[in-house]
Amino acid sequence: MTTSTGTVAQDTTGRRHAARVLLQQPILTAAQDPETFELVRRHATSLKSMFADRLGYTLVVDTSFVRLTKAPIEGSAPSRPLRRGNGDEFGATAYMYLALVCAALLAPGTEDRVLVSNLVDRIRVDAEEHGIELGDTLSERRHLVSALHTLQEWGVLGESDGDGGHEADVPGEVTLTVDRALLPHLLSGPLHKAAGPAAVLSSPVPEPPTRRLYRRLVENPFVARADLDADALDVLVRDRAELTRLLDEDFGLVLEVRTEGALAYDPDGELTDVPFPGAGTLEQAALLLVSELTDRYETEPGDDLHVDTGTLDAVLGELAATHARTWRRDYVRDVPLLRRDVTSLLARLGLARPFEDGLMLAAPAARYRPTAAERSAT
CATH class of the missing domain: 1.10.10 (Arc Repressor Mutant, subunit A)
Incomplete structure (x- = not known):
């Protein structure tokens, strides 16, 4: 009995740790973090069910990567832009380069190892075909580098060690390896099927109030009562005990409800993308x-x-x-x-x-x- 109880406790702790990592790192590759990757694979079935039922997220577990696709954010929610290495937010130009790089990597005939120079040539050809003017200023080159670094952080790109005997191994050139299986999963769905930008950022079907509330508690530092509709507010009052249990069980979060609203906080202070207070x-x-x-x-x-x-x-x-x-x-x-x-x-x-x-x-x-x-x- 003791062994069985200990195993259950270990499974719960492991599943919770995997869920916490995925909230902070929705793209996880076997090459970058093999230990956590295997932990997610071990609990894949329960994690897929939990994320889908309680948050409306989709978890894809492949042989070399894991991708957690989150639900569209509400219009009133603060933005979470990508950031460059110096902390500055991605602007329109940086996002444009990111899209162009991904499109070039997905083009038919692109292999799993590419020269950076060939990739840049492909980007310029694609941009010209679509009427996009690209400059050759230092600022634009920095935007391109930011896009490449972002894809490296996500595990889509990696630098080749140069010992593969491939024709792309040219002295003085940087050769990148490409995880082509992961690339299509960067977006929540194919853009060519979307009716427009608003359709990409909105949920296709109405969601139950329990899921909407649970997701807001997980995603936001604070949820004001004034921002909750009547159904979500009813769930907060009626199911507070159950919400408290699930938040702890799923992510190790503590629910606190006050007059002005509610928040689910992490006692360890780790589960956040915006640490506060901070040193900057x-x-x-x-x-x-x-x-x-x-x-x-x-x-x-x-x-x-x-x-x-x-x-x-x-x-x-x-x-x-x-x-x-x-x-x-x-x-x-x-x-x-x-x-x-x-x-x-x-x-x-x-x-x-x-x-x-x-x-x-x-x-x-x-x-x-x-x-x-x-x-x-x-």
Whole structure:
């Protein structure tokens, strides 16, 4: 009996760990992380069922890769853009290069090993055929490099060791290996069948309120009651105990429900794509801004706080002057830029949203109000 109980506990722990990894890393390859890849394969059946039933996700488990395709995000949800190596968000040009690289790799006749120079030539031919003008500036080359690095991080591309005896092994050239089986799974479905951009970003069929609520709790740092429809709010009240059990069992998350809304947080502080607080300039500025505003303005529990642009710039300007020696120089020199990026970060965290002339600070931001001891120490 002890052995059986221990095995069940190990299986539960292993399945939960695999699910947590997949939330953070929806593309997993055997070459990059063989241990976790095998763990996912071991629990593939239960993971597929759990992700599909509770979140509306699709899990594909192949012989060399695993791909978790998440559901389309809601229109009101903060964006989660791709980021370059320096942390900057992908813009339209970078996404264009990413699409062109993928199209070139999927072209008939493309082999599993390609020269970078041949790939670039293929991209330029494809772009010209579709009326896309490509420049040869340093900026555009950086966008191309960002696209290639992203595909390398996903495991679609890898650098060849050059010992395969292939004709692509040319001295002075970089040869890439291509996982052509994974490429078609980067998107949730074929674009040529979609009616338009909106169709790609929307769910084809209505979903039950339990699934919609569960997904929001897993995906978002905070879910406000005001943002829930009547059916989802009813599920939160009626099935709170069951939601608590499932969130812990599936992902090790703890459900907390308060007057202003609900959140499912990770006690280990690992299950997030936006760590906060953090060490970077934006993270520090956002935390200090929230602390200053929540300390300056007394609000009732559960209330949001509207802060105008003038106040934001004044507070951030003071903070930038105080931390001028350690913060990024472009933010110290350009307070409106700092305000824009801090607002964007707080929106991704669910702590604020842009609102008319300024921002609306959400009630959960009060969690970062400084204590009396912290205030006296400053």
